[in-house]
Amino acid sequence: MAPHSWSNRYATGLxxxxxxxxxxxELVDALEEHHEKASGSSLVAATIAALQVYAAEHFAxxxxxxxxxxxxxxxxxxxxxxDFRALVDALARFQGQSPDSVDLGRVTRFLNRWIGEHILVKDMEYLPYVTGEATxxxxxxxxxxxxxxxxxxxxEKxxxxxxxxxxxTEGGEIAEALEQALSTRLRQRFERFDRQAHALFERHEPPAP
Ligand SMILES: [Fe+2]
Structure with a gap:
């Protein structure tokens, strides 16, 4: 079981x-788990694709x-x-073209470090503006x-x-609630597909030597 990479020091309060x-x-943890279990390349590709969509939603x-x-x-x-999105897009292409050449251990270490440092350094810079401490x-x-x-x-719709x-487009509380609901729906959708991908693609036998 991959360790959970989230910790409270990353909390922004938003x-x-x-x-x-x-x-x-959690998506990086899932990739790490694929690495530990030497999961099939389809499962790895599905998680990388989920990371592409999830990162785009989050950054927006x-x-x-x-x-x-x-x-x-x-x-x-x-x-x-x-830049981060472009790099993950490139990773997806690389993994799609040559899955055996991708070192998932290096990928997950990079992603964990990048996301952690980005939150602690860059995201904390905008926080006082969003909370109203800075104008x-x-x-x-x-x-x-x-x-x-x-x-x-x-x-009819x-x-x-x-x-x-x-x-x-108007923004405000209702828009934020709608976006939150969409985000939750998106996560549930990924969780459902991840379970489906496990059922469909996970290797039960070790690869032939
Ligand atoms: Fe950010």
């Missing part, structure tokens, strides 16, 4: 963020918090997030850029989807 950080560590949430609080170092923090200066990032998208939904999008 529930949505702490839940996300716990979820990130954090960045909304930072924008709302007018955190002055937003751009640099955003670039660090983008940022409103700038052009105050209003998130809007994007137009086309989605296909059942006709059209109005509900439009209202849902409007609530999320």
């Amino acid at each position: 529930r949505a963020i702490d839940d996300d950080h716990r979820g990130l560590f 949430r954090e960045e909304r918090f930072m924008r709302k609080a007018h955190f002055p170092d937003f751009e640099r923090h955003h670039r660090i997030h983008e 940022g200066t409103p700038h052009s990032l105050e209003k998130p850029a809007l994007t137009e998208l086309t989605v296909h939904v059942p006709a 059209r109005d509900a989807v439009i209202q849902f999008a409007a609530l999320l």
Whole structure:
């Protein structure tokens, strides 16, 4: 059983963020467990894919918090997030092309160290702005850029989807509650798929020498 990498020293006191950080560590713990059990490459790929989606969701949430609080170092923090995402994307490609060449021990050590240091150093920088202890200066990032998208939904759900999008765009307590619910749903979905992946892909016999 892999050790649980989360500890209270990583707590920011912001529930949505702490839940996300716990979820990130749990995914790395899952990878470490795959390493210890020498799980099949499909299971490893599924966990890396979950990490890609989960990190993207989490960084987007954090960045909304930072924008709302007018955190002055937003751009640099955003670039660090983008670099991490690009690295995990590259890891996914590498693992997909050549699973036996990936040293999962090195991967999990890197991810645990990166996530831990990022929380303790970078995330703690925006915390006083989000809690209101420090005051940022409103700038052009105050209003998130809007994007137009086309989605296909059942006709009878059209109005509900439009209202849902409007609530999320407006922000505020209802939007945060909706995002929290989506995040929880996403985690449950990953847990369900992880169980399914275990059932489908886990190697029961040691690999042939
Ligand atoms: Fe961050």
